[in-house]
Amino acid sequence: MKKLIFAFFILYLAAILESSFWSYFLFQGRGLGLILITFLSFLLLGHWPTSQQWALGIWTGFLLDVFCYPGFGLGLLTILILLGIYQISRRWLRKSKKIPGIIIWFLALNLLFYLTIGPLSFLLANFIHPSLKLSFISLEGLGLQLFYNGLMAGLVFFFYQQGRKIFFR
């Protein structure tokens, strides 16, 4: 339980940092998706029971809705879809323990997130509330976003692995 509360706190911190500190460091006009990176890092690097994964997903979705996306529900639904696909795909694909493998998982989930959220926003805008419609993300923008997120996630994974080697040798 303590681990989960700590993860909740770190995710909130990531939301604050994404909306304030990191908004000064744009890469070709794209901001860093720190909330998503933190959530996927927890998911890919840690060992969480399924119920705790859903709890983390709900909290991440809520934070995305509050800090990043218009209206309510868009971020949450996308994260829940992502988490569902991740849990199903894990039955067939083994979770890698090496950095390149983790990064491939990370990039695939990241791509899935950005590909899901666009059409979902159009769907929700039509059925729930027009304010839920998102700005269109171009292919170039998507590439840049994945590169920026992947670069930062790569650093996080690398330092995490080095830290584990030093402290848990």
Next chain:
Amino acid sequence: MRLKFAAWKKLVIILGLVSGLLFLNQWGGEKVKEEFFFISSPFLNLGNRGGNCLSQEISSIFTSQESLERENKELRQGLSQLLYLEASNQQLREENWLLEKALLLQEKEGLVNQPVQVITRNFAQDWILINKGEKEGISLDQLVITSEKALVGKIVSLYAHSAKVKLISDPGSIVEAEVLQKEEKENSIRGLIKGEGGTILSLELIPLESSLEAGEVVIVSNLSPDCPAGFLIGEIQKVKKDNTQPFQKAEVVPFFLQQNLDSLFVITQF
């Protein structure tokens, strides 16, 4: 059987939560967001200050590196120094002329501004949140500018003590624009500035025969019905000319990106 029931229970909880959140869109969802931002505002301010300081430090490091490189080049190429100085003087003269013209255009009478601070910004979705709202006299559709009179965007959502500003780079945004040309020509170039998302602007509907150049300044045109003319919009970065199309386009970098976005002004009357 028990497992199946547990799975159903989880599904019902999640579905209930999602529908509850979607329900918030109709009633008071924005209020929840505003409260959350209010609680987080001390941390957001701290993060903004830290980000601002660090980004300025980093840019100053790069600037000093650039000037050292330039100095080194000048020493090596002593013979071409005079030529270099002449070229840079010419550049300064051009810049000065542009700034002078832009300043003259910006001197508006009867503009009433309200200074505001930025609480948070989301450039990926082209919006920012400011620290004044309905209670401080801010209304919907009011324009937001920087201290250097660069157009930032328009108020689209209003809360008690904060307001959401859609940036001019939002895909739904359109502004009547005019290009300040480096060389004075008979006909001014007018077009439309459209938001492309992700802080990118596009200057459109420019006739093919008009000569656009990278580095030229785009301002709000006097044909614009809901925005005072003369506000700075951005600088042309790339001209896209295709002879098969009736009009040419240009990619424009908004000025607000190059300026201090922490303190802005809301135009309450013009």
